[in-house]
Amino acid sequence: MIENAKLIELTEKYDSPLYVYDASKMESQYNRLTNAFKEVKNLKLNYAVKALSNINVLHYFKKLGAGLDTVSIQEVQLSLATGINPKDIIYTPNGVSLQEIEEVAEMGVQINIDNLSILELFGQKHPEIPVCIRINPHIMAGGNSKISVGHIDSKFGISIHQVPHIKRVVENTGMRINGIHMHTGSDILDIDTFLRATEILFDVARQFDNIDFIDFGSGFKVPYKEGDISTDVEQLGLQLGERFNQFCEEYGKELTLMFEPGKFLVSEAGVFLAKVNVVKQTTSTVFAHVDSGFNHLVRPMMYDSYHKISNISNPDGRMRYYSVVGYICETDTFGSNRRISEISDGDILCFHNAGAYCFSMASNYNSRYLPAEVLVVNGNDYLIRKRETFKDLLRNQEVVSLGTEKIPV
């Protein structure tokens, strides 16, 4: 990982708050997953764009040989802007309009449909375009209720119990199903649960006679703090790899095994750096207020996520207890009662695991600027997103005359 001294230097060069990503960690995670499935002849990893969607990151994964997994037409457009072959993009939206799906299909991108109504409409209009179907196997896999999407009443996917209906749609329209997909939700802790879900997918796959791939989605769990359990991808690779190869033999075709990891590939590659504005003592707590808030890193407030926080300006100082909070005029606690080396005003705090779902979920709340992003490749730092300025806040705002005089700007 990037050394503390280098991170401090980067905040001096680019100011704070700042996101910094280490490309070598992205690469090693990509290689780790690829190696885990080395027994599978056709493996395709599609990086989930929504985790961290800076175009340079997309470009980097394209260079590594990954495809891209997208959930909106805008993510598709961003992906295409890297020059990637549309065939290497999969589009897995939820609840979008038929029109958007048609537009994406026209670009030559692999479509993944997750409801029967649109499947039937799409199949009637475009029987020549093969589509993947997103199945909900109703296996609840780990994590937080907000990120688990495989439970019975989830809005995601077509229920496993509706496969007869899918088959009827296919027969009626003459369309072809070329892939079977599931994404049971983030944070797979337990390989057996995951393997049970994959058996359900194989059962579905058997019912369609000309598929090309099975996409097992994602949900690889990474450690956020010491002692965290993470997905044993090597073990999963061994077990699922073997089972997949068996299935291909039974099916009579070399299918492609796909995954679409986001968090696994980028979470640990990123850190968020913020400067301490003031250390404030109350009757029971010492607060360290940083020059950021849930506008820039919402996961602790939204998902109760734990992000390790370290004081990189004083890493060897005495350990003390702090609540690290932001400057937003609302509760925006990054971490309560954390043991951190002694903090002084002006110190730089480092929030770990800030690669996935951090910048990509950032907002302008409180009219603050979005932070800058830096990518470190082979020891060189590249500014991959400029910090916003006041102009960005006013962009798209129309100053209108409200019956009196124009507001002077």
Ligand SMILES: *Cc1c(COP(=O)(O)O)cnc(C)c1O
């Ligand atoms: C978000 C998402 C992913 C990525 O999930 P991670 O937990 O970040 O790996 C993969 N597939 C789909 C369809 C998603 O919506």
